[in-house]
Amino acid sequence: MSGIYIHVPYCKHKCEYCDFYSVVTSEGKEKFASLIEKELVLRKEYLPDNEIETIYFGGGTPSMLDENQISDILNSISKNYTISKNPEITLEANPDDLTSELLISLRSIGVNRLSIGIQSFSDIDLKQLGRRHDASQAVNAVNMAHNADFDNISIDLIYGLPYSNTDIWISNLQKAFELPVSHLSCYHLIYEEGTPLSKRVVLGKVTPVSEDLSVEQFQILQEMSAKNGFIHYEISNLAKEGCFSRHNSSYWNQVPYLGLGPSAHSYNGISRDWNPKSIAIWKNSIENGLFAGESEILSLKDKHNDYLITSLRTIWGANIDFISMNFGMDKANQFLKTAEKYIKQGIIEHNGGIYRIKSKHFFTSDGVISDFLEI
Structure with missing residues (x-):
């Protein structure tokens, strides 16, 4: 879909x-x-x-x-x-x-x-x-x-x-x-x-x-x-x-989407694309059958960070099996190590392999999420 x-x-x-x-x-x-x-x-x-x-x-x-x-x-x-x-x-x-x-x-x-x-x-x-x-x-x-x-x-x-x-x-x-x-x-x-x-x-x-x-x-x-x-x-x-x-x-669930119109962003799991922030440039490119936007091929690191940033924003949380299968056991182990710190602080909870930030800590979650990211 x-x-x-x-x-x-x-x-x-x-x-x-x-x-x-x-x-x-x-x-x-x-x-x-x-x-x-x-x-x-x-x-x-x-x-x-x-x-x-x-x-x-x-x-x-x-x-x-x-x-x-x-x-x-x-x-x-x-x-x-x-x-x-x-x-x-x-x-x-x-x-x-x-x-x-x-x-x-x-x-x-x-x-x-x-x-x-x-x-x-x-x-x-x-x-x-x-x-x-x-x-x-x-x-x-x-x-x-x-x-x-x-x-x-x-x-x-x-x-x-x-x-x-x-x-x-x-x-x-x-x-x-x-x-x-x-x-x-x-x-x-x-x-x-x-x-x-x-x-x-x-x-x-x-x-x-x-x-x-x-x-x-x-x-x-x-x-x-x-x-x-x-x-x-x-x-x-x-x-x-x-x-x-x-x-x-x-x-937030890494589903592909196509963005149309000036400044719109797109994502298909392989690249992230964005249209120019200009009606004139966008219009001229479309009339000439061209894509005038920019494109960035996503590295494994990009995909890993994208997954953590989006999944930890939600009540569905991050799935440790998904992390290990898509990004490797090293990344999964690092995730578990970081998660354990926040579990002890009462900020993160887990049910089986699903780890999520408790909703009462959503307001200050940016700092927590950034701690999981690959620099």
Whole structure:
């Protein structure tokens, strides 16, 4: 099985914290679908004979495309690839782009999962983040999606906001659990270099929250989500049983995927590829039947580290038999030696040959995972 990711780079507005490749324009948007269709054919051999299980429209702002463009892309995928009988087809959307008519159309053409970029139900938070929607639009977007027969709705929330507080974070979570939402992606605010928000930090206009407060808000997330039937299955992702993101889970389980559109990444177990962060360069290469991106052949060390980085992020953990079979007994023994240290500290648990970081230690797991990596 495999997945396909389509990066839609267009935005109406650049958020204060966003570091993803996007452009604040709709110029050229009308030709985007046809370019993706050409790239689908051009890159077809990257996933030879693999059945497509998941399709994900990310961005940027995919909800800036109209339903006809999305339908054309989906039809092109079905013409050129074998699609599974029950694919997961996700569209990222901003609350203010969604209407009842659009949602009904999206559902009718096969989109069966929405990832709505809400970030907060607080108007104060939303203003500081530079979001275009307000809290009422966020609530309405979820309810409209549910009424349009979407039963797999994910929302994004951000915690660790410097101008917010824990009471607002609790209120955000309470509102999320009141709504017909089956999946949460909750991220700590990151000050990416070059973003307007990071520049405000440098100028002393914004002060990042303390690590203690960040940990407190993360623990509140875990406690409240568990009480509401959500499983914390990956560091930043929580969902009801049966509603884990199949597409994102494929990333963490080394499933091949093809990335289309400017800046999109691809992986097939042999190489890691990425498209240029430029609409113009990407467009020109596709029109000339060329792949203008870059490619890196993965060494055994790369594959070993990739496996550890992705598997230890999840509740499925790392499998010692997989490590020994794919990377050798020396690597397996080194893994066991490192794991034993964290087992004694109560950070890692194991069941048979499966080793995983306890979810209560997810927030500080980066340091633990890095200790396992081959330098």
